[in-house]
Amino acid sequence: MFKSIVLVKQVPDTANITGKVMKDDGTVNRSMLPAIFNYEDKVALEFALQIKDTYGGKVIAITMGPARAADILRECLFMGADEVYAISDRKFAGADTLATSYVLSEAIKKIGDYDFIFAGRQAIDGDTAQVGPQTAEKLEIPQITYAEEILGIKDGKIKIKKKIDGGYEIVQCKMPVLITVLKGAAEPRPFQAKRIMAYKGAKTLTELEKLTEGNSLLYVDTMKHEYEERNLFIETYSADDLKVDESRCGIKGSPTKVHKVESVVLSGGSKELIEPTRDGMGILIDKLLEDRIF
């Protein structure tokens, strides 16, 4: 029986960025981008679910993000997570990886004991691959990054095949441990029809408030109670719930600042056009000879 906590992030779909998404000042208009479940985090969840399938236990998914990030928590439930938590507060906004890992580590401490923490290797927006290791350091636990395969769990130790530059390592580590997984490590299971039916109505408090807009607070409370009874209430942790040091959260707690952002404009037009003919090729080769390339 093992308990796993999985870190999941909602990300803008950077592969589908179009011109319109860039504002005139060159910054990214995040609201224009479709928000998706960071793929490697799905793989991380799959790892945790496989451990549960084999050894029994529990899988908990958490995300720090704005209200709409609850979408991916529902998707975690569709895949098979037992419990999910939204970590959300205005005070968390604008976090760099240091502040993100601080809040995540405090949320993990509140959730309690665990054997494994799984994370994606990196999120496709910030692309830093820093949040996993930074969280492990704050929890004072070891880490295995770039995991490719779980080879087994025995005597309180997990054995993992992990990528290194130019090859791989087989490592063994005492639990609890944080593991970051690579894209190809496992195929995330599809959403299960039964679980979609069961959990598609799961809601956070913010979502319930929206639903009951205009009604009395009392009504929200009744709704919340009802959702809890039906196991459809998604708990949200705020800065107050986590009793975090606010100077270490969000933009305040982030040492890295974006000083300037430029959108990359790709334009055509070479210095010199060469005809796609035999003569053209002759000219090209002469030029390269002149350039001392050949």
Next chain:
Amino acid sequence: MHKNEVWVFVEQRNGKPADVSFELLSKGRKLADSMKGVLKAIVIGHDVKGIATETFKYGANEAILVDHPDLKLFRTMPYTRIMNDLIKQHNPRIILFGATVYGRDLAPRVASNTKSGLTADCTDLKISDVKYLGKDYPQLLLQIRPAFGGNIVATIITPDVHVQMATVREGVMEMHPCEKPFPVKITEVAYKPIDIDGILEVIEQHVEESKVNLKGAPIIVAGGYGLGSKENFKLLHDLAHVIGGEVAGSRAAVDAGFIGSERQVGQTGVTVRPKLYIAVGISGAIQHRAGMQEAKKIIAINTDPDAPIFGVSHYGIVGDAAQVIPLLIETYKHKLK
């Protein structure tokens, strides 16, 4: 008081230094010079005094050496603790790490512990005075990096913390030996193992020396998704063979199975700076350009006259690769053989 110290974590694998560390020393030298500081190489491993000595070739003023049999292989816990302790003791201004698997395992932990800012995958680093939110910050490290899948380039600063940390991929900075190296000055620091260091054991390690040496190739013929098939890719092998180059590809070509991933050029592949780079059927996405735009001469062959690749090329040929490449081979043979 402390001088402006620039540190480079010198990565070694099986007693061999990683190229990226020497590239970073070369860059670190420039950064140190522009803020009248000193450059220190941090070398951790076993029997690695030779590496510590080698760092002076690339501009180090001093090497800090932590040498112990238990440190032969990289392991997160002891390496992190060593770095954390050194930083707290010396309070450097800048620390650079290679954006390798080990570097990206180590740097974030160290930043987390020392509460430093850490910028990932920088493509350029500069020292500059900065005015930020109305305040003047002299001699900050400008950390320039692509973000959002390469669609934007961001300049990141860490104005309010002392230690500024960054990772850089291999091949992005240029390695150049110093003409007048500083005298060798190695400071050894003792390492005392503690229990938690052994919490992770490396049971096996397999490393294959990569047989392809794209980085060292003077001429690279790179193909993209536009070639359409593995058979067409064969044309590139023919061309490379005739003119004496290596074959490479874009990520789309790798994903399509036209060529092996060890030959991918770009942000998530290899960064190259050959004398000549021929891009065939490659559109020129920013992530691809990041890996090749420093080539001395670039030829682009593409059916689309508006393909962005033409924006970085010196010679452009608008045409179908299946026709242009055989013509090029034939003409080359005719002229040079």
